[in-house]
Amino acid sequence: MSxxxxxxxxxAAVAANVDTVTAVAGTDLMAVxxxxxxxxxxxxxxxxxxAAGAGWLGVTSxxxxxxxxxxxxxxxxxxxxxxxxxxxxxxxxxDVDIGVSTVPHLHAIAEAAGxxxxxxxxxxxxxTGLSRNGAAGHDWPDLVSWARKYEVEGGVRVHGVWSHLADAETSGGPGVDRQLAVFEEALGIARRVGLRPDLVHLANSAAALAAPATRYDLCRIGLALYGVDPFGAAGPGAYRLSAAMTLRSTVVNVKRVPAGTGVSYGPDHVTGRPTTLVLLPLGYADGLPRTAEGRAxxxxxxxxxxxxxxxxxDQCVVDAGDLPVAVGDPVVVFGPGSDAGATAGGWPTVAEWAAWAGTSPHEILTGIGARVVRRYRPGEPAIPRVGVALP
Known part of the structure; x- marks a missing residue:
């Protein structure tokens, strides 16, 4: 690679994940x-x-x-x-649907429409309980009343009513049921003022897979679209999602060092025995979190x-032990793992990197920097074999 x-x-993995979630959820999907x-x-x-059948796209700006x-x-x-x-x-x-959470936003949108x-x-x-965007209970009646007024006047069309779950990843937890009840109440208020939205949606990736009551007309999938199980390895079910991204690099330096050799700044690590150290041209500017040090x-x-x-x-060091390693050898930082699972020695996964860093897979994936070239393979198998030679 250059x-x-x-x-x-x-x-192909993205398409497979759309198929997988569609088969479980039985609704239209919004690919976030x-x-x-x-x-x-x-x-x-x-x-x-x-192309795989998702009907909607979701963005934030x-x-x-x-x-x-x-x-x-x-x-x-x-x-x-x-x-x-x-x-x-x-x-x-x-012709983009605009998410509206406050009356001032709605006024501005109606003015722009005029x-x-x-x-x-x-x-x-x-x-309904996330306490981020969205109209809270005391503001919701005012928002839907203004929306109905503008709809009658012809300035807006209320296409959908929606919300977002706070903790659908906690299987069996009470949070989803509480939010669902609040959402149903909000829907009732909207309908009582005369709104008849075509779309009602609440479910994220986790709820699309495991909370049938939240699915309504549409499920919004983010993490599952990219092949990361929102429940992690210990979650309910075996959803067979296919990781879409494999992060690769190559060895750019190799050195044999004695015991007692300090490695990188500090040094925070000192070799306990003679070993081979290899240098990778990837660092925190490229998305490798410093909080994963000592575990990754x-x-x-x-x-x-x-x-x-x-x-x-810009770089990190890997202890290769006594492996015969040369400059130019391929390295997989994370990828789809393997059918045998990570404990059997498959490629590290993005979920593991997130666990090592004490963060979420979302942060790892979105943090991969602009210096890392993206390459697309439309048709190769979604899950490669362990130990396959890297191109």
Whole structure:
């Protein structure tokens, strides 16, 4: 490879994940491609998801929505995070559904619709317990009443009502039931003022897979779209999601060192015996979290080897032990793992890197930096064999 590192994205895996979730959920799906498709590339992922049967695309900004339209994607798009002084006219002109959580946002959207001469299509978001975006209970009646007024006047069309779950990943927990009850109450209030939304949606990836009562008309899938089980290895079921990204690099330096050799800054790590150290041209600027130091592993020479010492901005060090290693040898930082599972020695997974760093897979995937080249393989198998030779 010519780049120092590459993120290989298997679009066939994206398509397979759409099929898997659709088979379980039995509803239409919104492929969430915000944050440049969780670092995978929004446009290629969107095309793969739509070709596999997803009916919607989800983003969080005007720029993200318009980038999809500029790429020629005409599928329905919901964009849900905006300032009240955003240029909503551009979203209206691009036929993008606008998520609305406050009355000031709704007023601004209606004004933009009046200037554009065409109604805005909106989806009203209720805060059912996440306490982020969305109208809280005391604000919700005012929001839906204004929405109905604008709808009657022809300024907006209320296409959907939705919310977001706080903890659907906790199997059997009471949080989902509480939020579901609040959501049903919000729906009732909206209908009593005369709103008749075409779409009602609440489920995220975890709920789409394991909480049937939350599925309604549409499930929004983010993490599952990219092949990461939202429940982790110990979660309910075996959903056979296929990881879409494999992060690869190559060895750029090799040195044999004696016991007592300090490694990287500090040094925080000192070798306990003679060993071989190899240098990888990937660091925290490329998305390897420093909090994974001392726990992280990579796949090198047909086995897992530990990352040792501090992860620097541009590089990190791997203890290769007594492996015969040479400059240019391939390394997999994370990938789909294997059918046998990580404990049997498969490639490290993004979920493992998240656990080593004390964070979520979302942060690992979206943190893969711009210096890492993305390469796309539309048709290769989603899950490679353990120990397969790397191209």
């Amino acid at each position: 780049a120092l590192a590459e993120a290989e994205v298997a679009l 491609v915000k944050a440049d498709g969780f670092g995978h590339g929004a446009v290629p992922v969107a095309r793969a998801a739509l 005007t720029a993200e929505a318009l980038a999809l339209r500029a790429a020629g994607l005409t599928a329905p798009v919901l964009s849900w995070l905006h300032r009240p002084d955003d240029d909503f006219g551009r979203l209206i002109a691009a 200037r554009s001469g065409r109604p805005a299509t909106v989806q009203l978001k209720a805060d 592993e990579v796949w090198l020479g047909g086995t897992r080897r530990p990352v040792v010492g501090r992860i620097a901005m």
